[in-house]
Amino acid sequence: MAIVEIKDLTKKYGSLVAVDNISLTIVEGEIFGLLGPNGAGKTTLINILTGLVKVDKGTIKAFGQDIGKNGDDVKRQIGLVPQDLAIYEDLTCLENVSFFAGLYGLRGRLVKEKAMEALDFVGLSEKAGQAPKKFSGGMKRRLNIACALAHSPRLIIMDEPTVGIDPQSRKHILNSVKTLNSRGCTVIYTTHYMEEAEDLCDRIGIMDHGKIIAMGSSNELKSLVTDQSTLIVNLSSPLERVNIDGLKEIKGVVDIWSDENTISISSSRDINNLDKIISYFSSNDIHIAGLESKSPNLETVFLTLTGRKLRD
Amino acid sequence: MNILSIFKKECIHIIRDIKGNILMILFPIVLILILGTALSPLFDSGIDLGYIELVYTDEADPYLSSAYREFRQELSKEFGIEFIATDDAKEAISKIADGGQSSYIYLTDRQEIRLYKNERYAFEANLIEAMTRTFVEKYNLYKELATKVPDKLESAMAMEIPDLVAVKSLDGKRNIASMDYYAITMLTLILLYSASTSAHSVKREQLLKTGNRLLVSPVKKYEIFTGQVLGAISITVLQGLTVLAFSSFILNAYWGDKPHLVIMVIISEAVMAVSIGIGLSYVIKNVATLSGIINTIIPIMVLLGGGYVPFEVLGESIQKISVISPIRWTNQALFRLVYDQDTSYIFIAIAINLAIAAIFIIYASLAYRREDV
Ligand SMILES: Nc1ncnc2c1ncn2[C@@H]1O[C@H](COP(=O)(O)OP(=O)(O)O)[C@@H](O)[C@H]1O
Ligand SMILES: [Mg+2]
Numbered sequence: 001m002a003i004v005e006i007k008d009l010t011k012k013y014g015s016l017v018a019v020d021n022i023s024l025t026i027v028e029g030e031i032f033g034l035l036g037p038n039g040a041g042k043t044t045l046i047n048i049l050t051g052l053v054k055v056d057k058g059t060i061k062a063f064g065q066d067i068g069k070n071g072d073d074v075k076r077q078i079g080l081v082p083q084d085l086a087i088y089e090d091l092t093c094l095e096n097v098s099f100f101a102g103l104y105g106l107r108g109r110l111v112k113e114k115a116m117e118a119l120d121f122v123g124l125s126e127k128a129g130q131a132p133k134k135f136s137g138g139m140k141r142r143l144n145i146a147c148a149l150a151h152s153p154r155l156i157i158m159d160e161p162t163v164g165i166d167p168q169s170r171k172h173i174l175n176s177v178k179t180l181n182s183r184g185c186t187v188i189y190t191t192h193y194m195e196e197a198e199d200l201c202d203r204i205g206i207m208d209h210g211k212i213i214a215m216g217s218s219n220e221l222k223s224l225v226t227d228q229s230t231l232i233v234n235l236s237s238p239l240e241r242v243n244i245d246g247l248k249e250i251k252g253v254v255d256i257w258s259d260e261n262t263i264s265i266s267s268s269r270d271i272n273n274l275d276k277i278i279s280y281f282s283s284n285d286i287h288i289a290g291l292e293s294k295s296p297n298l299e300t301v302f303l304t305l306t307g308r309k310l311r312d
Numbered sequence: 313m314n315i316l317s318i319f320k321k322e323c324i325h326i327i328r329d330i331k332g333n334i335l336m337i338l339f340p341i342v343l344i345l346i347l348g349t350a351l352s353p354l355f356d357s358g359i360d361l362g363y364i365e366l367v368y369t370d371e372a373d374p375y376l377s378s379a380y381r382e383f384r385q386e387l388s389k390e391f392g393i394e395f396i397a398t399d400d401a402k403e404a405i406s407k408i409a410d411g412g413q414s415s416y417i418y419l420t421d422r423q424e425i426r427l428y429k430n431e432r433y434a435f436e437a438n439l440i441e442a443m444t445r446t447f448v449e450k451y452n453l454y455k456e457l458a459t460k461v462p463d464k465l466e467s468a469m470a471m472e473i474p475d476l477v478a479v480k481s482l483d484g485k486r487n488i489a490s491m492d493y494y495a496i497t498m499l500t501l502i503l504l505y506s507a508s509t510s511a512h513s514v515k516r517e518q519l520l521k522t523g524n525r526l527l528v529s530p531v532k533k534y535e536i537f538t539g540q541v542l543g544a545i546s547i548t549v550l551q552g553l554t555v556l557a558f559s560s561f562i563l564n565a566y567w568g569d570k571p572h573l574v575i576m577v578i579i580s581e582a583v584m585a586v587s588i589g590i591g592l593s594y595v596i597k598n599v600a601t602l603s604g605i606i607n608t609i610i611p612i613m614v615l616l617g618g619g620y621v622p623f624e625v626l627g628e629s630i631q632k633i634s635v636i637s638p639i640r641w642t643n644q645a646l647f648r649l650v651y652d653q654d655t656s657y658i659f660i661a662i663a664i665n666l667a668i669a670a671i672f673i674i675y676a677s678l679a680y681r682r683e684d685v
Contacts, residue, residue, distance in 0.1 A: 050528040072530035086521040103529040
């Protein structure tokens with residue numbers, strides 16, 4: 001079921017087109033990633049989705065209703081983790097989460113219960129009584145997430161929730177996203193880290209200059225730019241002994257390069273010829289010291305589509 | 313319900329702001345103490361007036377003349393004023409004119425009492441004028457009694473000299489000691505600084521981006537706005553009441569016998585100050601500029617409102633432009649209420665405060681409603 005339907009969405013800031021005619025459907029239960037460099041328009045798109053920014057053109061439906069009309073019904077089912085930390089430094093963690101939970105209609109004992117649950121979920125339950133003033137960046141980020149969770153939203157929108165934090169907190173956050181999703185939450189996740197998108201997302205929209213330039217699962221995206229994968233073979237014996245021409249006859253092999261004692265063999269992705277390649281080396285009495293299979297990553301995809309790197 | 317949540321949170325912010333509370337509670341108390349004692353000579357009703365010389369000419373008939381002699385004796389005894397008789401009225405008057413003397417009293421042979429004074433010696437001259445007035449009133453009473461009920465004459469002349477010396481006693485009502493004066497003006501001064509607190513409440517949500525979180529939650533903008541405004545007003549009033557209570561019970565400042573009216577004025581001023589702060593925070597985007605402007609406007613308004621030194625000391629031209637300071641009306645209302653039991657200015661002050669508040673609040677709510685991220 002479509003949980004969000006975006007049609008022909010455009011938002012301009014003066015002459016700058018921050019969101020350029022985007023159409024997009026988010027399906028219930030998926031983790032949808034928006035991957036793109038800084039300034040691509042991810043946050044603008046999120047802000048439009050949550051009603052913070054007015055659109056110039058286009059329609060958005062969430063939970064089957066036009067955003068803007070029946071606003072509160074829709075809002076209650078969404079949890080937003082904003083890109084910029086949005087927590088009160090002079091309120092304790094529990095007060096922060098409880099306050100926002102209260103705004104979503106939670107009352108009485110339930111507020112504290114749900115707030116503690118959310119804090120526990122992000123690993124901050126022991127800090128519940130402390131104010132985040134002196135927290136590390138990672139802890140603040142986690143509190144920032146907890147504030148969006150206590151009201152049990154069906155759709156969670158996370159805008160670059162892992163920017164500038166330590167690896168441990170990052171791992172914690174990525175795992176929490178997976179857990180939330182396994183509990184039935186739909187997640188929209190924006191990032192400029194391709195590893196995160198690849199690791200986390202069922203589908204990814206690659207964004208650049210306000211446009212979604214490609215969309216699909218990580219594998220689908222990769223196959224967009226290349227239908228080949230590369231096998232890198234490290235040899236223990238000198239290279240001169242290898243008859244490269246023989247390798248070329250193996251089914252699927254497209255290209256071969258070599259230098260010193262490594263050979264890179266590029267093959268068609270839909271043909272599995274790994275066993276044949278290995279047996280070619282052993283039958284020719286050549287020792288393999290190491291094997292590395294290199295498939296294109298989302299960085300390659302972005303590079304191919306835009307001619308630029310994701311992170312400059 | 314949402315309003316209540318936001319209200320509560322707003323109160324917590326302000327209560328936990330240590331610097332803000334020092335400014336709003338500790339600062340005024342210290343100021344009342346310091347100004348109340350350091351500037352007390354401006355107000356003091358103590359007897360020690362220093363050396364005062366008063367030149368007079370007495371050409372009056374024996375009745376007035378003897379009454380005046382008695383009056384002189386009493387003043388010399390009570391206040392140590394030195395009376396110097398002269399026959400040359402002309403010379404005495406010219407001495408006053410070129411500032412050699414503060415006052416000169418001329419009892420003419422037509423039974424008039426003329427007082428010449430030089431404003432350079434405002435305090436001394438006013439003092440002598442006040443005393444002379446009292447004498448005239450007393451003498452008139454004495455004359456009246458002499459013709460109508462001669463047997464009461466003795467007791468009338470034996471009336472005590474009223475306490476003339478304090479500034480306000482010119483109006484013949486209760487004296488204002490400097491502690492009393494600064495209790496009122498410092499409280500009304502500090503309440504203005506809640507403009508800064510409330511401007512901060514608005515900027516906090518913008519700076520911390522928590523404003524966005526509020527906006528994506530199912531809360532109406534008017535609920536956010538109302539909660540913020542009410543929170544800021546409530547805590548400001550509480551802070552004001554704390555200062556009021558402290559000045560009244562610990563410093564023994566006099567607040568009159570109608571505390572409910574005092575509190576009403578305080579509330580209206582808090583409402584005004586908070587509204588100005590919130591209004592300005594939508595006019596001026598930059599936080600530093602905003603604080604700068606608020607912190608410049610307030611002392612000017614307070615100075616014009618007679619907050620630092622008494623109105624009487626300021627001079628006429630400043631008194632005239634002081635009408636533009638809303639705080640002037642508030643101060644005046646409180647002085648009239650506390651010292652003259654005159655409540656008529658209370659409602660003017662409240663009306664002015666609330667009208668100003670309305671302008672800023674309406675502006676702010678419109679600006680907030682329009683606001684895009
Ligand atoms: N309020 C705004 N006014 C003007 N330009 C803006 C505003 N918000 C964003 N932009 C511009 O729109 C573009 C997209 O920004 P943003 O959505 O924040 O990108 P991302 O989140 O992908 O980094 C950027 O060029 C940014 O400078
Ligand atoms: Mg962004």
